[in-house]
Amino acid sequence: MTQYLLSVHSVAGKPREPMTDEEMQESYKQVGLLEEEMKSAGAWVFGGRLHKPDTATVVRMAKGEVLTTDGPFAESKEHLGGFYIIEAEDLDAALAWASKVTDVINAPIEVRPFWEMPEA
């Protein structure tokens, strides 16, 4: 089994189409159902939605001291908006979950394998 990161990327300045309350409720319900499905299939490892990138803080070592700065790490337009970590037999199985996620949340999903530590 391999673990995969299924990530959703939001693009700054390109807000998603506003949803009505009803649509929002329906979307939450769909996401909830899919997460239940992942859990009962044994694919679920972790998942979550992130606050906007302007809530981010970066810490780094500078001249031997920890320097704390406001804002996201990368000055890019795309930011991680949320993710799932799933466990799957192979890429086809991971892509099948990603297809379900993209269908429910209506945004592209990047699928990336986790580095596996070679067993000692």
Added chain:
Amino acid sequence: MRDVDAALKLDEAEIGRIFREESGRSVAALIRIFGDIDIAEDAVQEAFAVALRKWPAAGLPPNPGGWITTTARHRAIDHLRRESRGRELLSGAALLSSGNDDPGAPGEVGPMHDDRLHLIFTCCHPALSTEAQVALTLRLLGGLSTNEVARSFLVAEPTMAQRLARAKRKIKAARIPYRVPEDHELPDRLRPVLAVVYLVYNAGLSSPADPSLCSEAIRLARILARLLPDDPEVAGLLALLLLTESRRASRTRPDGSLVLLGEQDRGRWDRALLEEAQAIVRRCLRRNQPGAYQLQAAINAVHADAATLEQTDWSQIVALYDQLLAIAPTPVVALNRAIAVGEVQGAAAALALVDELDLDNYHPFHATRADLLHRLGRNSEAATAYERAAAIAPTDAERDFLRLGGRSSR
């Protein structure tokens, strides 16, 4: 003509040819056994070195393919025994091949379990770029060296080596599976496989000096057709390649310039390939599940049926293009349909269709317009169109041809 002695003599080139023919099956079998592409490739490469040493003296083994797989398998096991990770891998590999004395035999019986079929679906997985798909297919299934793959696509060898390494890394890290897709996935997953085989053929066609890619593509198409006999598009692709191949020799002049279909010496078309292809097309027609490759094959078959250009059944060709345009509504298909319409309804009708198309960077578009304008007596416009076509044609042969076309009168 080679005499018998020369045919039996196993020189390096002959061993190389046999290897190219057989290595895809061996690489695929070893990937199944060891679950690792690099191990499989290296081991088959070593087997090749052993063959170069042994075969010239000992002669060709009765089953060269089996010999290569067995030798490569032993080499791989020798290497793996020397490292701890390898020993772990071997215990898994032993399980896979237990009860199977012939390592050349597929793990399970039946064409759907042919190792090469598993491998081509790995190589042409949609998670890989088309370039990577083509390169991997030629390297692993076609048995071409990295250098040969690089030359076929006019890139430097280190660039191609990098492209291959990256693709293999992704297959391993992301666990792109080594399996034949389920029936319900098959149509989607077969599409890139067929596209890769078609690309390989066309790469060979556009470099007449090195037709080996054409035979490579036909070989892959034949394997697919044998392994997936129920898929009409696989059959359609094979028929299309055979039909194109039957005309390849008459398609260029000795100086490399192109000969249009209407001006080709039909006596030089390869009858054996034509008949094989036409039989496939007839079977496709009976099955009546048309697809893009089958329709293109059918169009080519109609051309092949005509003893002379004048005897071509153009209305049949227009009807087939109508179907093709419904499935694949691309401007290039529309352009080819317009050419056929020109033969039925005249140049003016064709030109009206052609002028609606947005294909300014496609040199056959301008060449077609030039020809139609010429036929309508609009010679100065025709000359301009020929010049435009020549300016953007990709090869010298085509440029020369178009420049000549601009001056010659019909």
